[in-house]
Amino acid sequence: MSKNFFFHFRPRHIPAGALCFTLTWGLGGMAALMLTQQLLTGLLLNIFYQPLPVLAYQSVEHIQTTIFLGRLVRNMHHWIGHALIIVVFLHLLRVFFSGAIYPPRRTNWFVGLGLAFLVLLANFSGYLLPWDQLSYWAVTIATSMLSYLPLIGIPLQEMLRGGEEVGAATLQLFYFFHTGIVPASLFLLLLYHFWFIRKAGGVYLPHKKTNPEAVKGKFVPVVPNLLVRELAFAAIVTSLLLLFSMFVDAPLGAMANPHLTPERVKAPWYFLGAQELLLHVHPLVAVFFLPLGIGSFLILLPFIKAKEEQPQRWLRAVFVIGIVLLLILTIIGIWFRGPGMRLMWPW
Amino acid sequence: MAMVEKISSSRRSFLARIWVGLGIIALLQLFTGAVAYFMSGRKQVEKNTPELLRAGVISDFPPGSVTSIVKGHLYLNCLDDGGFLAISRKCTHLGCSVPWVVESEQFECPCHASHFDVTGDVLKSPASRALDLYPVSFEKGVVLINISTPIKRTGFVREQLVYAQKSG
Numbered sequence: 001m002s003k004n005f006f007f008h009f010r011p012r013h014i015p016a017g018a019l020c021f022t023l024t025w026g027l028g029g030m031a032a033l034m035l036t037q038q039l040l041t042g043l044l045l046n047i048f049y050q051p052l053p054v055l056a057y058q059s060v061e062h063i064q065t066t067i068f069l070g071r072l073v074r075n076m077h078h079w080i081g082h083a084l085i086i087v088v089f090l091h092l093l094r095v096f097f098s099g100a101i102y103p104p105r106r107t108n109w110f111v112g113l114g115l116a117f118l119v120l121l122a123n124f125s126g127y128l129l130p131w132d133q134l135s136y137w138a139v140t141i142a143t144s145m146l147s148y149l150p151l152i153g154i155p156l157q158e159m160l161r162g163g164e165e166v167g168a169a170t171l172q173l174f175y176f177f178h179t180g181i182v183p184a185s186l187f188l189l190l191l192y193h194f195w196f197i198r199k200a201g202g203v204y205l206p207h208k209k210t211n212p213e214a215v216k217g218k219f220v221p222v223v224p225n226l227l228v229r230e231l232a233f234a235a236i237v238t239s240l241l242l243l244f245s246m247f248v249d250a251p252l253g254a255m256a257n258p259h260l261t262p263e264r265v266k267a268p269w270y271f272l273g274a275q276e277l278l279l280h281v282h283p284l285v286a287v288f289f290l291p292l293g294i295g296s297f298l299i300l301l302p303f304i305k306a307k308e309e310q311p312q313r314w315l316r317a318v319f320v321i322g323i324v325l326l327l328i329l330t331i332i333g334i335w336f337r338g339p340g341m342r343l344m345w346p347w
Numbered sequence: 348m349a350m351v352e353k354i355s356s357s358r359r360s361f362l363a364r365i366w367v368g369l370g371i372i373a374l375l376q377l378f379t380g381a382v383a384y385f386m387s388g389r390k391q392v393e394k395n396t397p398e399l400l401r402a403g404v405i406s407d408f409p410p411g412s413v414t415s416i417v418k419g420h421l422y423l424n425c426l427d428d429g430g431f432l433a434i435s436r437k438c439t440h441l442g443c444s445v446p447w448v449v450e451s452e453q454f455e456c457p458c459h460a461s462h463f464d465v466t467g468d469v470l471k472s473p474a475s476r477a478l479d480l481y482p483v484s485f486e487k488g489v490v491l492i493n494i495s496t497p498i499k500r501t502g503f504v505r506e507q508l509v510y511a512q513k514s515g
């Protein structure tokens with residue numbers, strides 16, 4: 001029975017060509033692995049965490065200082081959360097460039113976009129939970145960006161905050177998102193994502209039509225060929241994450257103080273591109289047209305005619321230019337903005 | 348025979364459509380129910396009931412002074428000509444708390460370096476609006492600030508100043 005369930009997600013045999021690492025760079029698997037790690041470390045943190053102002057901060061301190069391995073667990077949850085965004089982003093790039101976005105995989109591209117959105121939401125809602133100065137003001141800045149939306153901006157902002165300012169109601173809501181609805185939908189959608197790959201015939205092999213040899217070649221059993229590789233890869237990734245979390249502590253500033261904004265406070269780093277843009281263009285562009293544009297571009301991608309199962313040249317060029325711009329803005333926002341938003345060198 | 352089949356298949360698809368429709372209605376109901384459940388728990392304090400903050404006696408705020416009133420999250424400024432302004436600390440750019448810097452005599456936001464002058468007017472972007480105001484009034488020599496509703500404004504005009512002598 002359990003075996004049958006397993007084979008809903010994995011075939012018994014796959015083409016030998018599908019074992020090639022550079023086909024996927026293991027990114028999707030890595031994301032799934034890290035999501036599972038987030039679930040586990042999150043459950044552990046949740047035992048002691050208390051979602052109320054002041055208590056929240058104290059409970060995080062408690063986890064860090066008195067709980068056995070508490071600091072390590074929090075570090076892992078923190079760093080994996082950030083790393084996930086990068087891995088998901090790279091996974092999205094890989095899927096696009098290998099051309100796995102056209103039917104029959106188009107639906108799965110949408111599922112993937114939904115997952116990416118949920119990962120962002122999970123990270124952002126978790127940002128507030130430590131209730132330190134950094135998280136309080138980062139969330140204040142990020143939710144303030146909403147107020148630039150016409151008409152719905154302010155009501156939306158107040159709904160999210162549960163009032164005019166970030167406070168107890170905000171924490172309650174973010175906690176609910178972070179530990180309830182977001183992980184639940186994430187894992188349901190993730191099952192669907194995996195099942196869909198199986199349904200579409202396994203990992204995408206490029207140039208099926210132009211190069212049938214890749215598919216026709218010999219088939220190998222999944223157990224052990226694929227399984228062993230996956231387990232080894234998972235072990236490597238896990239130990240790297242563990243090592244990193246052992247030596248680099250997750251930041252925890254002073255307790256949140258709504259009356260005092262500290263120097264050098266910034267929105268979460270993945271919003272810094274938008275925030276940087278906010279300094280140069282009309283706010284409406286940065287908080288409304290830009291996300292809308294990126295979102296619809298990603299959704300419409302698989303409808304644009306492919307050439308030999310690959311995205312066309314110009315489309316890839318547009319994609320690359322967009323990413324480079326986004327990266328430049330984000331990097332400036334993260335490292336080249338000193339206190340008071342002055343441009344400066346990061347060293 | 349063919350006729351019968353056609354009828355029954357169209358009847359079947361009609362029924363199927365009803366089922367789908369009912370399903371959608373049920374989902375919508377569930378959704379609105381959930382939203383109402385959520386919103387009812389987040390009722391906000393009635394906004395229009397004035398909440399008056401007693402800042403202190405008028406003589407506490409001499410002309411040319413800028414006083415931080417922590418409770419109301421604001422600054423009470425008395426300009427050189429004796430006009431009062433209660434200025435919100437909340438930066439109009441992205442909501443950081445703006446401190447008054449004595450040396451430079453201006454409000455300087457720590458987040459993205461917007462600067463505002465003593466009247467709350469923008470001296471330096473990215474903020475595009477002047478800092479919000481709170482209505483100031485006087486009663487028996489005491490300065491009262493209505494902190495329930497911040498007043499949005501684009502810039503400073505003299506009419507925003509409130510004088511103690513006039514209203515008693």
Ligand code: FES
Nearest residue numbers: 438440441456459
């Ligand atoms: S929040 Fe004050 S300048 Fe951005």
